[in-house]
Amino acid sequence: MAIKYELIKTCKQSGARLGRLHTPHGIIETPIFMPVGTQATVKAMTPEELKEMEAQIILSNTYHLYLRPGHELVQKAGGLHSFMNWDRPILTDSGGFQVFSLGDLRKITEEGVTFQSHLDGSRHFLSPERVMAIENALGADIIMAFDECAPYPSEHDYVKRSLERTTRWAERCKNAHQNTEKQALFGIVQGGMYEDLRRQSAAELVALDFPGYAIGGLSVGEPKPMMYEVLDYTVPLLPADKPRYLMGVGSPDALIEGALRGIDMFDCVLPTRTARNGTAMTSKGKVVIKHAKYTEDFSPLDPECDCYTCRNYTKAYLRHLYKANEILSSRLMSYHNLHFLINLMKQVRKAITEDRLLDFRASFFEKYYGETPTDL
């Protein structure tokens, strides 16, 4: 087996899990936030900077790499780790989400999906077998099965047919996967916002015995309480000895709420995308750096932060860089935001260790959002 999940302890206050995920490129302490490196680069960052901020694993996008530069090229380069000069674990998604959110003129059949590239309009066909060949070529430590992520809202009937096809595709992925010793294939539980369908999807996928499970189809526009409710009834359906990954989630509140409910892994473009748009996540909430009130603010972005950006630069300078459209703005803001979420998960792990994740959650929400979290 390519990976092994080691459950270290469960928080007595919340049920959250502290664990270690052993992979071919090293051990990941969970719960963990995974920075996203869509096109074989975490935008504006170097691998050394990611290590400096203690990123343990990054995610890269199969859809994007398949279209450009192409998985054959990455394979010739010695795989994604070598191509992008990152020697820690990598997870690749399956492209399913992007085919549906970025591809044009998509047509889904039992066999797979035909779509047009968002880059040049060229026509492509992805099937479970094709996606496995691509992910095997990329060579990530963890690879995701090809799924359909039904939009929100969707009718019960549509979601049911979709998840059943996702199960059949997951089985085809499992059969097509050629590198089980070095790459762990995760199944993706779908089922929209319907409890019966989440139960059906989870049961079908667990029966296929994957080395890990993701929960997909959340954070797609539904209200957050609805997402938490789905987690409440879905997470317990997943085996305790396997890692659990909540896809596409990266807001501080959702990371904490997810960890509380037993999620081990998260990813999101939020920290880097909002950074490039000039918004920082800080211990006291969001800072929109372009605001005039920061013009002569010579204090760091976050006085409680010890990241490179906060140790060396003022809000006034960061505001200037942002307004002057300087690349250093994206660099410094991205560094800070990624550091913030990685550090948040470090605090979450510490709180689990000390059986006080609910207390941590209350004090974090108070400081960041100025409000008390909802009762569990």
Added chain:
Amino acid sequence: MAIKYELIKTCKQSGARLGRLHTPHGIIETPIFMPVGTQATVKAMTPEELKEMEAQIILSNTYHLYLRPGHELVQKAGGLHSFMNWDRPILTDSGGFQVFSLGDLRKITEEGVTFQSHLDGSRHFLSPERVMAIENALGADIIMAFDECAPYPSEHDYVKRSLERTTRWAERCKNAHQNTEKQALFGIVQGGMYEDLRRQSAAELVALDFPGYAIGGLSVGEPKPMMYEVLDYTVPLLPADKPRYLMGVGSPDALIEGALRGIDMFDCVLPTRTARNGTAMTSKGKVVIKHAKYTEDFSPLDPECDCYTCRNYTKAYLRHLYKANEILSSRLMSYHNLHFLINLMKQVRKAITEDRLLDFRASFFEKYYGETPTDL
């Protein structure tokens, strides 16, 4: 005096100078290339990276900083060094060149220049006194007098009137400069491509006894041999005990030709601008990274280079980053190009030390341009 130039030796083969320029923020070994940080940041780079590549001094642009974020703000931040977190020497230009190349609707009078901002069309007035107040507020180690850089080609009569005004402005700058202990004011020799006018300008400025001299009005569209000819007769007019700065020059051939003719300091946006456009300077000449021939080229940008980019990434990856419009492309290419020019000047200094700059020039031209340099 804010600075002191120490002549270490003259190359027996070429007459090039090896020197040390003592400034309030440290010693600069000359001849030197100065990376340009137009808006208080060398585009895409951090100060730490600039130090890693052994940048000894950077240049920043008074015109840009005056318009945004404003010199008063920079002064409140503790000056430009503090604002941008760079503790080594800085040189600020006078804004003269930018007023003429970027400002709209400029009107020159004896008093100064009225122009419209390229950012928002707002009207501004810069005079020698105003520019000194701005440069004093920015606090660079070396500051430039406000000059008019006549376009190429210009009539003898126009250039003569322009350089005479530039002399009067230089004198007004000298009188207005408020911080002579910490900031050295350089005069700028103008005179276009006319030997008599260069002689006149140099004589007038040398009579004003500045701590250093720049040669302006070159690299403005004239053929390179014409620039070298101007240097041939202008440099000897400058005092041997003061540093000599050739403004706006950064191509490898011109750096070597300038050093050969006794120039000590150079600056140019070329390495960073071409880097962002995907062109690298390498020991074997230019590499245009988007070219299809690099698609599967898994060798470094420059096999003879030991910079961060060349130690860690392949041409295939750099090509992918460039085509995918990733910020890391600008970072890695800028790092390499700046390192290349800084390292080139290190080799030039070594060649002067060893009295073989002409030999170095011949072998460099052969490798980089595939041709023999013109006879001196």
